[in-house]
Amino acid sequence: KPLLGLISPRRIPPGPISLPFISDLFWVRKSFTDLEQILRGLHAKYGPLVTLRHGGSSTVYIASHSLAHQALVQSGAVFSDRPPVVGIVEKITTANQRQINSAFYGPTWRFLRRNLTAEILHPSRVKSYSSARRWVLEILLDRLREDGPIRPVGHFQYTMFCLLVLMCFGDRLEEQQIRKVEAVQRGLLMNIWRFEILNFWPRLGKLLFRQRWEDFLRLRSNQEEVLIQLIKARSESRMEKKHAEDGVVCYVDTLLNLELPEEKRKLTEDEMVSLCSEFLNAGTDTTSTALQWIMANITKYPAIQEKLFNEIMTVMSPDKAVVAEEDLQKLPYLKAVVLEGLRRHPPAHFVMMRLVAEDTELGGYLIPRNAKVNFMVAAMGWDPEVWKDPMAFQPDRFLSGNNGGGGVDGFDITGSREIKMMPFGVGRRMCPGYTLALLHLEYFVANLVWRFEWKPVEGDQIDLSEKEAFTVVMKNPLQAILTPRANCERE
Numbered sequence: 040k041p042l043l044g045l046i047s048p049r050r051i052p053p054g055p056i057s058l059p060f061i062s063d064l065f066w067v068r069k070s071f072t073d074l075e076q077i078l079r080g081l082h083a084k085y086g087p088l089v090t091l092r093h094g095g096s097s098t099v100y101i102a103s104h105s106l107a108h109q110a111l112v113q114s115g116a117v118f119s120d121r122p123p124v125v126g127i128v129e130k131i132t133t134a135n136q137r138q139i140n141s142a143f144y145g146p147t148w149r150f151l152r153r154n155l156t157a158e159i160l161h162p163s164r165v166k167s168y169s170s171a172r173r174w175v176l177e178i179l180l181d182r183l184r185e186d187g188p189i190r191p192v193g194h195f196q197y198t199m200f201c202l203l204v205l206m207c208f209g210d211r212l213e214e215q216q217i218r219k220v221e222a223v224q225r226g227l228l229m230n231i232w233r234f235e236i237l238n239f240w241p242r243l244g245k246l247l248f249r250q251r252w253e254d255f256l257r258l259r260s261n262q263e264e265v266l267i268q269l270i271k272a273r274s275e276s277r278m279e280k281k282h283a284e285d286g287v288v289c290y291v292d293t294l295l296n297l298e299l300p301e302e303k304r305k306l307t308e309d310e311m312v313s314l315c316s317e318f319l320n321a322g323t324d325t326t327s328t329a330l331q332w333i334m335a336n337i338t339k340y341p342a343i344q345e346k347l348f349n350e351i352m353t354v355m356s357p358d359k360a361v362v363a364e365e366d367l368q369k370l371p372y373l374k375a376v377v378l379e380g381l382r383r384h385p386p387a388h389f390v391m392m393r394l395v396a397e398d399t400e401l402g403g404y405l406i407p408r409n410a411k412v413n414f415m416v417a418a419m420g421w422d423p424e425v426w427k428d429p430m431a432f433q434p435d436r437f438l439s440g441n442n443g444g445g446g447v448d449g450f451d452i453t454g455s456r457e458i459k460m461m462p463f464g465v466g467r468r469m470c471p472g473y474t475l476a477l478l479h480l481e482y483f484v485a486n487l488v489w490r491f492e493w494k495p496v497e498g499d500q501i502d503l504s505e506k507e508a509f510t511v512v513m514k515n516p517l518q519a520i521l522t523p524r525a526n527c528e529r530e
């Protein structure tokens with residue numbers, strides 16, 4: 040807290056000189072990858088806190104683990120708000136930012152987040168989706184049974200999507216219906232960069248880029264049409280009590296029950312579309328991206344694959360065709376492989392923008408009220424001060440406690456004691472889906488290695504370069520030869 044303005048810092052974190060409008064123009068055509076590279080240079084020059092103007096406003100970027108802990112954990116309430124959204128994001132999140140990720144830090148955010156965590160992500164509810172996971176695993180294994188080189192990423196995306204659609208809408212939809220939902224979701228997601236310009240100067244952008252604004256409105260209206268149909272179908276089947284047949288509560292069921300406490304009203308269809316869309320996007324692309332990175336490393340490094348396979352063998356018996364969820368607890372090396380994948384290749388290289396609630400001190404600087412703040416997620420996982428040989432893929436670092444990992448069971452991915460890496464963010468706005476994501480990754484990686492031997496296509500070194508899409512993906516998607524394992528021949 041500032042003390043009579045005498046000992047409180049007056050200086051905001053340093054950064055390059057920037058001029059409104061001119062600097063904004065410079066950033067219009069720059070991607071997050073460019074931003075990350077520029078920030079790397081700025082942090083080397085100015086230290087762990089850097090102020091940079093882009094996207095029409097200034098943001099403080101934090102690269103230090105201990106300052107991130109100080110901000111997100113020790114001063115959690117001050118660093119948990121989100122900035123107001125404009126342009127297309129405003130339309131996507133509906134009036135008053137009614138998505139969990141963009142909601143202002145306050146009662147509505149708390150209420151919506153609690154609904155998700157208590158109703159859908161609670162361990163007992165997650166367990167109730169285990170037959171759904173088994174079902175999509177079979178779909179995935181089926182699709183991977185192909186001769187010759189295979190590019191698995193599309194299959195990863197599709198199966199992860201099926202799983203989230205099921206958790207969202209309940210019924211096992213036909214492939215055609217799932218494809219329809221996937222098309223409207225991806226239509227928006229894949230064009231998000233094209234529409235980004237509409238967020239820079241929302242009013243001017245609508246006039247100057249009229250066609251893009253219209254394209255955006257068309258995609259959003261397609262999305263509403265498809266998702267509202269599914270929400271209505273679920274609502275009607277609830278009334279007829281048809282859903283009791285499968286006995287599984289889905290996200291839409293919980294949304295239909297909700298009543299916003301402050302406004303004392305039910306959610307509108309529009310708001311439900313936004314929340315369902317958030318649920319599908321948040322859980323699909325992030326997880327399938329991480330899965331692809333992990334499988335790429337497993338394919339590239341046969342010794343890691345063999346060690347993992349041998350570990351899985353210890354929990355398998357002749358009567359088991361797949362690695363069961365209960366067995367995942369007994370596989371520390373599997374956990375280490377997944378954690379190493381998230382450290383080395385976090386799907387998100389930044390967290391979602393935070394807004395500071397009051398003037399505060401951090402690292403000797405003033406972070407003023409309403410300043411935007413973000414954190415260098417990837418850089419923290421690659422910091423040689425914390426991780427030995429950080430660019431190498433070495434799952435053992437999580438087992439031995441050497442190389443920065445600290446032991447797989449004791450490793451605290453929530454960062455509440457200490458931050459070493461933060462692929463899911465940290466603090467009050469940390470990803471609420473992190474345990475579900477870890478379960479999905481462990482389950483699919485274990486079964487993919489148990490059922491197939493993964494080998495690179497001859498002459499292919501497996502390129503681990505990155506490219507920015509909705510998440511940070513493989514620039515050259517993984518291609519591999521999959522040979523069914525002899526242990527699975529009875530199938």
Ligand code: HEM
Pocket residue numbers: 139140141152317318321322323325326329385386387389390391392462463464465467468469470471472473475476
């Ligand atoms: C590997 C998979 C995943 C990764 C890497 C990931 C990463 C992240 C990150 C970095 C954030 C921002 C946190 C912050 O601002 O500090 C976030 C937020 C969020 N994630 Fe995830 N996520 C994953 C999976 C999931 C899943 C499976 C769900 C739900 C089904 C989910 C739902 C959300 C939601 C609702 C938020 C917004 C939280 C809030 O603002 O309160 N995520 N995630």
